[in-house]
Amino acid sequence: MHSAHQADVIFGLSPVLFAGSLFVLTYLLIITERLNRAIIAMTAAALMIIGGVLTQEAAVQGVDFNTIGLLTGMMIIVGITRDSGVFQYLAIRSAKVVKADPWGILVMLMLVTALLSALLDNVTTVLLIAPITLLITDTLKISAYPYLFAEIFASNIGGTATLIGDPPNIMIGSATGLGYNDFLFNLAPIAIVILIITIIPIYFIWGRHLKADAELIEKVMQYREIDAIKDWVLLKKSLFVMTMVMIGFIVGHDYGYQPATIAMFGAAVLLTLNCLPHDQEKQTELVAKTLGDVEWITIFFFIGLFILVYGVESTGILESLAHQVIELTDGDKTVTAISILFVSAVASAIVDNIPFVATMIPLIKNMAASFGGAEELLPIWWSLALGACLGGNGSLVGASANLIVAGFAERSGQPIRFLPFMLMAFPMMLVSVMISAVYVYFRYF
């Protein structure tokens, strides 16, 4: 609690009532998608201060700059690397490795999507992979639907595997001090298992029917992936910096370096390498373009949410909720972890997982005393990460990447409808969560 920041009376309401009502209203507005989510979060944050729940100084303390820095840094690095054409190269190469066999391409694009989602953010990954997918399926004259469906699943599963793969993991890592290796060792193994198992129903539903004419397959084989690389010098610089950043994530934790420091330093180095050969005017143009590519909507959404949740936390609502959750589960850590896993998954399928996780983090932190200290919360953190990331597969609105893919599908004349998608995806998501529950139970209890 941060009661030192609170005023006694806010618009004649108690702080609990004001902050609680504002929080619920903000959630409802985010769900309706009537207004851009960054505007909603920023307005809610401002009202927390104007309403007297937080002072401006307290609000700034509530912003997790490690999450913001990591997100921004990675967006800059990926934005520059993308211009080299390396991601297109990977997608085309993967299609040709399997001799452009339609089912083989689906599996390979799933694997590439999962791998890239583990290293980049999911939205960037699908923005890179979906257009190539549409090109290939258009050339092969086959439906893009199974491919796009599989890529949605792969992006959310791949994102689960690492600290930087999905915003919920970034937030959990930042709030708990868990590092890149912790996520890799605890979540990557189960993410790989889930990815493999997910391929099975996709094969039986669509994969076994995928066929294309030999002549059209030959057209895909004629793509020259090497020509997708637009800038070899940039490619070398980007791969060098990305490798250094990954190494930094792996070893930096032991030296006390936060992921945000490593990502922002990597971004600064890559910007320098990219700009150095150019004159002042061109440098300004390159920096403006790179910074313009950062998803500022996401960044400001995060900032607003952090302040909103910090305000709610300061009133003691989340502490009280935490006690209620523990009472509901009779203080049993196993039941609590598995419940959080399933609740997170279902909630993340319905609402954006970012505000959900932002709320759950302080709530879970408040359980530490009941479970014997922060160390004892580890299985609960992994349950939250698995539930929030995998839950994104449950519906079309479960993750931003899903909506991006749906947008591509719509514009290409092969729309992914909300209900048919959910009828197929929700049970598959539940299976992945059940597998996670078994994993959490046997590994941590």
Place this chain on the structure above:
Amino acid sequence: MNASEAMDPNPTTLKPSDTIECAAEYIMKNRYRNLPVVDENFCYVGMFGVNCLLKQVIPKAVFLPQGLENVSFIHESFEDLFHRFSEVKDQPISICMSKEIEPVAPDTPLTETMMQLYKTRASIPVVEEGTCKLLGMISYWEIGEKILAAGGPKDA
């Protein structure tokens, strides 16, 4: 001077139901870049031109918003392009006509009309205010000829 004095009052037009093949042959034969499309009431509904044809023969993934920016890895022949064109040639031109070119009103001042022409970089339709009736077209050629003619006959 205004747009109505600068326009060609009898422009060649297409119908939304004309096939892409038919319209393509016509604009290729007569070297048009764009032609206005009007319905049965001579109401302006859009423009059809060479850009629309190009769009039909290039992979769709290129034209999607946030689509493929780099297509240097695709190597195709004229036969490949024709094959793609033949898949849509019987479709009506309404599926790909451009609605982005803003028409001007007949009383639009000449300078504003010229600015519009410069920005659009294509012939612009003149449409009756309050209705959608096409009154004429303004092209670079008409404007160019009229500007040069304004200087009077050249001395021998």
